[in-house]
Amino acid sequence: MDDSTKRLLQRLIRRIPAQTLRTTLEKWGRLTAAQQRSMDFTQPKWALSEKLLAICEENGLTAKHITELEMTNVIDNPNQGMWYAFQLMDPEDDANSIELTQFKEQFKSHLRELVRPVSIKIKKHTDEAVWIRIAWGDSFSRPNHLKPTYVVHHLQTPYVFVTSLTSKQKPLLSQALVLSARYQAIKDANLSGRKLTAIRDLLMRKYQQVFPTMYPSPLGERNQVVSNPHIEKEQAEPAANRLQMACEAFGDGTLPQLQTVVYKLETKFRDHTNKTMTEREEPFSCVVKFASTNLLESLRHCASSGIASTPVTPLLSSILQKGRNYFVITDNGSGPSTQTRQPQT
Structure with a gap:
């Protein structure tokens, strides 16, 4: 050894x-x-x-x-690093029928054509996820097993989750994934987190969704508590409506344990009392970050309890609706837009 x-x-x-x-x-x-x-x-x-x-x-x-x-x-123990989600685009006709053996052979072949030397190990997990370990080398060094990249891909889905990938390695991995999975392109899903299961469940919608209804009472009745009957009667309908709207925006039951969401603002500064900033041609830039051990649960509680106003702003409801936690807000669109990020090493 x-x-x-x-x-x-x-x-x-x-x-x-x-x-x-x-x-x-x-x-x-x-x-x-x-x-x-x-x-x-x-x-x-x-x-x-x-x-x-x-x-x-x-x-x-x-x-x-x-x-x-x-x-x-x-x-x-997958929650030991930062995971980044990607989405494969434009599937070929046979993308949904590819088998593990085909994928393994194709992926190894394509990646080894792009970079040598490289060490690749592929294993299928019990939840049907394909795990890939890549130790990268170059013409001057052997594969570095101390800094491997891990990739998780569920066959027959367009979703890929990656950790410990550098900007230099990203195009090589992307090309190998696109060719071996039978797609035309791959894009950043603008979703990341330390809990792999959380971002997977969020992107693949593996949580209990709630759809708009004219009759919110079933959700409302579940959380009723004993109180003054007159106050309870007066507040029952608003409380039920808040709960319904909170669950429509953030889902019901157990939610994916997303820990952060980031909003990057690139907008004009608007304040009639501050002409210096308002008249600037350059956009006003800042970053707003929300963090919690379970962000979606926290936001749902804020909305259902009345701490935050309802209906929930699209800036927050877009987390689940679009399956991402990184947004760029500009003056050009009606809602939050996104831009591609490079994964951190």
Whole structure:
């Protein structure tokens, strides 16, 4: 085992939570039952790392096997980095019939034509998602396994989720994905977050939606509380209407745990008391960011409780309707527009 592989294993053991290390190693399946029992998981991480390193050398394991362990851990714990969503555009006639074997062969072939050397590992998860691990190299260096890119793609859907991708690598990955998935183009979905399941559920609409109705009472009755009967009677209808409009804008039940939404303003400054700013030809620019552990739940509560006015402004309801959390607001359109971002390294 060379030094770079040893560093990869040591860093990986430090990252895997102590309470899940035993389970992760069992799923990896590269240790014998006796070797698994010989490990004392109550020891400090450095001691576990040294023990596992000795076992791996004894078993003759290589970087290929260590990346399998890393991939197992990332699939089980995906919320460790920033994920960016992309959408494939203009499908070809056979896009919906492509199978995993075809996709794997095509993706590896196309990406290796674009960049060498490169290490590619593809695995299908139990939820039907295809996970891709890419270690990038160039003409002067071997693939860097310490800084891999992870890609998640659900076959028969146009959605792709990527983490740890540089601007230099983006066009290479985009071309390989477009060709192997049988599409014509790919675009930034302007949706990102640290919880992969949240942005996936938001983009694929895997949450309980509520549609406009003239009879909002079923939603209203669910949240009624015992209070003064006269006050309750007077406030029942407005409260039910607020709840209905909040759920129409943000969905019902459990919502995707989106953590941020960003609005970039590029508008004219309007204030008749400040002629200096108002008469400027350049647009007024600023960024507004909302953050919460569960942003959609927070916004829904604000609207249903009366903290925020209803009906909900399109600036907020567009988060779910358009499936994104990055907007650019200009003077040219009636609603929030968007622009493409480069994923951060």
